[in-house]
Amino acid sequence: MNFKKIFAGFSVWAIAAILISCQDRLEEEYLNPEKTPTASIDRFFTKMLDNRRVRADYWNIRTFLVMHPAVYTNVISYTNSPRRYQQQLSYLNDFWKDYYTPNGDGVAGIVAHMREIEKQYNGLTAEAKVNADVFLQAARIVYFDQTSQVVDLWGDAPFSEAGMLNVSGNTTPAKFDDAEEIYTALIDGLEECATYFRTASLDPLVASSFSKQDILLKGNLDKWERYSNSIRLRLLMRISFQNETKAQTEIMAMLNDPATYPLVEAANQNVLLDPLTDYTDFMRNAVTELTSHLAPEFLLDDVLKPAVDPRIRVLYDKGVSVDGPNADYFAMPADATATEQEENIADGRYAILDSSTFMFNTKFPGIVITSAEVHFLKAEAFERWGSSATAQTSYEKGVTDAINFAFYLNQVGSSFRGVDAEDAVLPAEIAATLATPGVIYTGTSNEKLQKIWLQKWIHFGFMQSIQGWSEYRRTNYPALTFVPDNGTVGSELPPTRLLYPDSEKVYNATNYAEVQGSDKPTTKIFWDIN
Numbered sequence: 001m002n003f004k005k006i007f008a009g010f011s012v013w014a015i016a017a018i019l020i021s022c023q024d025r026l027e028e029e030y031l032n033p034e035k036t037p038t039a040s041i042d043r044f045f046t047k048m049l050d051n052r053r054v055r056a057d058y059w060n061i062r063t064f065l066v067m068h069p070a071v072y073t074n075v076i077s078y079t080n081s082p083r084r085y086q087q088q089l090s091y092l093n094d095f096w097k098d099y100y101t102p103n104g105d106g107v108a109g110i111v112a113h114m115r116e117i118e119k120q121y122n123g124l125t126a127e128a129k130v131n132a133d134v135f136l137q138a139a140r141i142v143y144f145d146q147t148s149q150v151v152d153l154w155g156d157a158p159f160s161e162a163g164m165l166n167v168s169g170n171t172t173p174a175k176f177d178d179a180e181e182i183y184t185a186l187i188d189g190l191e192e193c194a195t196y197f198r199t200a201s202l203d204p205l206v207a208s209s210f211s212k213q214d215i216l217l218k219g220n221l222d223k224w225e226r227y228s229n230s231i232r233l234r235l236l237m238r239i240s241f242q243n244e245t246k247a248q249t250e251i252m253a254m255l256n257d258p259a260t261y262p263l264v265e266a267a268n269q270n271v272l273l274d275p276l277t278d279y280t281d282f283m284r285n286a287v288t289e290l291t292s293h294l295a296p297e298f299l300l301d302d303v304l305k306p307a308v309d310p311r312i313r314v315l316y317d318k319g320v321s322v323d324g325p326n327a328d329y330f331a332m333p334a335d336a337t338a339t340e341q342e343e344n345i346a347d348g349r350y351a352i353l354d355s356s357t358f359m360f361n362t363k364f365p366g367i368v369i370t371s372a373e374v375h376f377l378k379a380e381a382f383e384r385w386g387s388s389a390t391a392q393t394s395y396e397k398g399v400t401d402a403i404n405f406a407f408y409l410n411q412v413g414s415s416f417r418g419v420d421a422e423d424a425v426l427p428a429e430i431a432a433t434l435a436t437p438g439v440i441y442t443g444t445s446n447e448k449l450q451k452i453w454l455q456k457w458i459h460f461g462f463m464q465s466i467q468g469w470s471e472y473r474r475t476n477y478p479a480l481t482f483v484p485d486n487g488t489v490g491s492e493l494p495p496t497r498l499l500y501p502d503s504e505k506v507y508n509a510t511n512y513a514e515v516q517g518s519d520k521p522t523t524k525i526f527w528d529i530n
Contacts (some may be wrong), residue, residue, distance in 0.1 A: 018500055020511060025304075028137075029072055040119060040120070041135045042209055044113045044139075045117060045135045046213045047108060047109075047341070048113040048114065048139055048142055048143075048213075049115070049142065049216045049273065050108075050276075051108050051148075051273070052103075052108055054366035054368060055273060055275065056275070056361075056364040056365070056366060056463065058281060058285060059094070061283055061286035061287065061462075061463075062285070062286040062287075062289060063088070064091055064092075064094075064095050065291065065462055065463070065466075066090065066286070066287060066290055067088055068087065068088075068498070069153075069465035069468065069469035070091075070292070070462035071085065072085070072495070073457065073460075073464075073465055073469050073471075073480070074296055074298055074299070074334075074471050074480045074482070075296065075457070075460070075461050075462045075468060076287070076293075076296060076462045076465075077293070077295065077331075077332045077350070078290070078291065078292065079291055079338045079341045079345075080336070080337060080338045080341065080485075081338045082512070083312075083488050083491065084488075085485055085488070085491045085492070085493060086485075086491040087495065087498060087499055089501060092498055093214065093503055094492075094502035095153075096154075096501045097501075099150055100163065103445035110142070110143055110147075110167060111162050111163040114139055114140070114143045114289060115163035115166040117136060117139050118136075118167055119166055119167045120132075123179075123239075125171050131206045133196065134206065134221075135213070137196045137197065137200075137224075139258065139293045140189060141190065141193045141231070141436070144193075144231065145188050145368070146187060146233045146380050148183070148184065148231070148234075148235055148238075149466050150417065151179045151182050151183060151186075152238070152466065152469075152470040152525060153498045154497060154498050155179045155518070155523065155525050156177060156182075156518070157177065159174075159177040160174075160177050160185075160507070161175055162174040170207040171513055172510065173508045174511065175511050176511055176515045179523055180239075180527075183239060183526075183527075186235060187235050187236060190228045190231055192230070193223050193224075194228040194229045194232070196476050197221050197222075197225035197228065198398060201299070202221075202256050205455075207219060215274070216273055216313070216368070217271065219240050223271070225262060225267055226263055227260050228270045229263050230264040230271075230369050232381070233374065233377050233378075234369070234373070234377060234467075236250050236251050237377050237381065238470065239252065239527045240473060241474065241530060243525060247387050248381075250383075252381065252385055252386065254379060255378060255386075257346065264371050265374055266371050267401060269371060269480065270367075270369070270371055271369045271370075272365035272366065272367060272370075273366030274366075275363055275365065279362060280362055282359065282361055282364075283358055283364065284360060285361040287353060288450055289357070291345055291360070293353045293358075294331075294351065294352055294353075295315075295329060295330070295331040295332065295350055295352070296331060297332060297334045298480065298481070299332040300351065303438070304458070306434060306436065307436045307438055307484055308429075310403060310426075310429040310430070311402075311403055311406045312424045313422050313423075314351070314356075314410035315354055315461075316329050316354055316355065317347050317354050317355055318351055319350060319351050319352045321349050326348070326349070327366070330349060330350050330351055331349045331350065331351065332344070332345070334483060335483055338341050341477070353483060354410065354422075356410050358409075358413075361412070361413030361416070361417075362413075363413060363416045364369065364409065364412075370400035370405055371401045372398050372456075372459050373459065375394045375395070375397040376455060376456070376459070377395035377505045378394040379391045379392075379398060379452045380453075383445060383449055383452065384449070390449075391441075391452075395448075395455070395505060396441065398452070398455060399434060399455050400430050400508040402458065402459040403425055403430055404425065407422070407424060407460070408427045409419075410422050411424075420454060436502075438454075449475075450477050450478075452472065453475045453478070454477065454478050455480055457477075473496060473524070473525065473528045474530065475530065496521065496523065496525070496528060497521065497525055499520075500512065500515070
């Protein structure tokens with residue numbers, strides 16, 4: 001990443017001034033270091049957390065999720081029109097920029113904020129560093145989590161040298177680090193962070209400051225430890241077919257010692273980024289502008305309905321057609337022509353995303369990691385390397401937590417709108433779903449793994465489709481069918497990675513030349529060996 005070009009004309013202090021210069025929506029609720037003459041670590045930490053690529057933000061949903069990973073995993077609807085699988089490079093550039101640099105109001109810019117925190121930390125006395133450690137370590141967890149997603153989407157990326165203008169004034173363009181080496185650094189770094197939080201004891205004033213600035217986990221050190229361990233578990237499982245020995249050894253060490261490696265395993269431990277208190281927007285426009293709001297055929301007809309899955313009633317509304325309310329939840333056929341699909345869309349023939357859960361839910365949280373995902377990760381680990389009976393326990397907890405989480409989203413959306421939520425899910429309903437042929441934990445070991453992967457795919461949906469696409473490429477499951485777009489040369493089918501944005505080709509040309517040969521939509525990420 002050529003930060004000389006990106007920050008052209010700006011000194012390091014000018015960059016800091018942009019990040020802290022004006023009051024914003026966080027001021028009333030959190031400590032305001034803007035009242036001091038210099039930037040502060042706690043302020044940058046809060047800015048780092050305030051990430052539109054985590055929140056249910058219009059721009060992220062509309063231009064990235066429902067145009068790229070959600071399409072590539074078939075968890076949203078789309079018409080069979082030309083260029084449906086083609087990558088939109090300007091929008092990919094926006095995502096890339098949001099990772100490396102802050103946008104106009106200082107939000108996002110994971111790398112830039114991380115480097116500024118490191119710079120500020122390095123200038124502290126030894127005593128002051130002790131008090132700042134909690135901010136540094138929490139920031140590192142967020143940085144590692146977000147970096148892993150960049151690697152999962154693109155592969156090799158600027159990492160070790162990225163953003164160094166903020167730290168050292170070095171204007172040398174950043175090299176592209178090897179994706180596998182980045183993953184190794186992330187996995188090791190997450191273990192270090194978890195170790196810190198395992199024994200951290202904060203001065204009362206520091207604890208108060210951290211709690212106020214921590215808009216993600218409200219200063220809960222136990223949750224930060226669980227967050228770090230759980231992301232590490234995710235990344236180790238991601239490489240488990242490519243480097244099974246490392247994955248098995250480190251994962252089972254974690255699972256066999258839960259006291260040392262606590263994980264996100266209950267609903268009250270979910271890592272969720274709440275909307276800001278003054279947020280009043282919702283995702284309706286983001287999903288309706290591209291017909292992404294209709295029920296996809298495979299998910300609804302082939303997966304949810306045969307399982308009598310209670311999530312149907314909180315994921316979708318039946319919709320209203322020109323003939324009146326639809327009698328059932330009807331999915332949009334994946335193999336229909338675009339003309340047929342568009343006619344039926346205009347007539348209201350298909351089920352649509354639920355209004356309270358999704359469309360008008362101003363309280364929809366940014367989903368970082370949930371207990372359901374962790375239980376599915378544990379289930380896969382136990383099925384492959386441990387006890388199938390223990391795997392079943394984790395699997396059934398995963399399904400249960402995933403169903404309950406969908407109903408939680410419906411409840412928070414309904415409460416804010418002042419409308420009735422859907423009937424609460426009953427334990428008997430979940431038990432009935434767990435007993436259906438496609439869900440019950442029986443069959444060969446491979447069949448059981450496929451059931452784990454299928455349920456995780458449902459749980460991720462379109463809001464976590466970056467994770468869903470990564471897992472789909474890792475496991476090659478579920479067995480999805482895509483209608484080829486033969487009229488768009490080079491994008492006939494979904495890609496296996498994203499293309500680098502044009503900004504790298506222009507501003508980091510020398511280093512881009514080193515990875516240009518692999519900058520193809522068919523190149524696989526290093527962990528994708530199936």
